Amino acid sequence: MLLLFQHLNPTMNEKNLNPKNVLKAGPWLMIAVLLVFFINAGRSDIQSTGLKGSVKVDGSSTVFPVTEAVGEEFQLENKDVRVTIGSSGTGGGFEKFIGKEIDVCDASRPIKDEEKKAAEKAGIDYIELEVAYDGLSVVVNKGNAFVNSLTTQELKKIWKPKSKVKKWSDIRSTWPDKRINLYGPGTDSGTFDYFTKTIMGEEGASRPDYTSSEDDNVLVQGITRDKHGLGYFGFAYYEENKDRLKLVAVDAGKGPVYPSRASVSSNTYAPLSRPLYVYVRTDSLKRPEIKAFIKYFLNIGPRLVEQVGYVKVPVKSDKENRARLNKALGSPEEVDKK
Incomplete structure (x- = not known):
């Protein structure tokens, strides 16, 4: 802000930057003050959603570009939520998922029977969401x-x-x-x-x-x-x-x-065409930041999927994803689209 004042009035510096001198500086400088104030206020409204906490993701390096793109945009709108995304492979991701080290597992294949059994034994309930199609x-x-x-x-x-x-x-x-x-x-x-x-x-x-x-x-x-x-x-x-x-x-x-x-x-x-997935722990969905992230993923994901080079899922799969999420949330209300 000081740089803007100095551009309009070269005599302005840190020592004499106060309301009295700003008023003396003339109407144009006052307009600049108000403009900066309202711009910053607007930005604060966009970025301060009240959400806090973290979202931990790991798994497929193939799905990584999609989740990374979603995570970056989500953090722009939710500055107090930290999204961390790893790419240790689908198998490595499921190990961390079953070990409750992460909330979301990126997967370039469906969960295996032995992984399902391990998840059940560990008390892990989850939902499967089909998020993109890939051509290997x-x-x-x-x-x-x-x-x-x-x-x-x-x-x-x-x-x-x-x-x-x-x-x-x-x-x-x-x-x-x-x-x-x-x-x-x-x-x-x-x-x-x-x-x-x-x-x-x-x-x-x-x-x-x-x-x-x-x-x-x-x-x-x-x-x-x-x-x-x-x-x-x-x-x-x-x-x-x-x-x-x-x-x-x-x-x-x-x-x-x-x-x-x-x-x-x-x-x-x-x-060699195949679907890509994300798996979400239902206990993690109880946290507001995870719930918001997955809703955001379903809403904005299709656009970002195409930007990174994959194919968005058909309407039928999108509806099934939303139905699964609503069921896991225990809410009949539709996940609103943006």
Whole structure:
């Protein structure tokens, strides 16, 4: 405020900044004072919602960009609520969720039967919310000029346990006789579970000799620096780095199809289109800040989902999400949309 006064009246400083001198300074300075006052008052009304506390989230690195975007906007409107978001992988997230270390678990696959049993044993009740659709993306280095598509059978040949694929020429004889370097999610990742179950037909079935990480950004960096790199991760990470990566079309028998919002939404990008979830502890929902955060997620999430590169859920799923939340809250009232 002092800087504004000094701009309008160079003689103003910290020592003589008082109401009497402001009035002497003239009408324009008085108008400036009132303007700053009302602007700050308005900002205070927006940011001071009365909510306090914390929201703890962990889990899937694929879902992370969505939750991070929601968390950032939520904190802008609720300055006294701290939202912390980790990305230890879906499996790691569920471990923390069941251990009551977090309120919300991001998941790129549905909760497993053994995780359900562990949650029940620990007395954890929860709701499942379907928040987005993703096209699991196969990518290579931007400089790769020969790989444009792969069949699901070729993906299986590359990634299956005890695979003998070492060079590009082991996949197609016309490709270079150069070593192929693989990058993929770690075993705690829901993306790993989904890919292995879908491509190999058995969850967890994969060759171990590849560069793995639960952090998709690590995989992105590896492939961008490796001209013979190939890997897979969520579509949003390709979208964010498409200037540095090359997307590979997947052929499941009906011709090569690239993942995109349209192909994921129509499920023509098969079999690698999938839903993404968040799981919320019902005991955490008793806290006002958690209740507000999840309502906010459902209201603003669809817009942010598309901004980060995923596909928003259909109207039917949105209604089911709201019904589940209302039931958990013990309230028949609809979760209002913004």
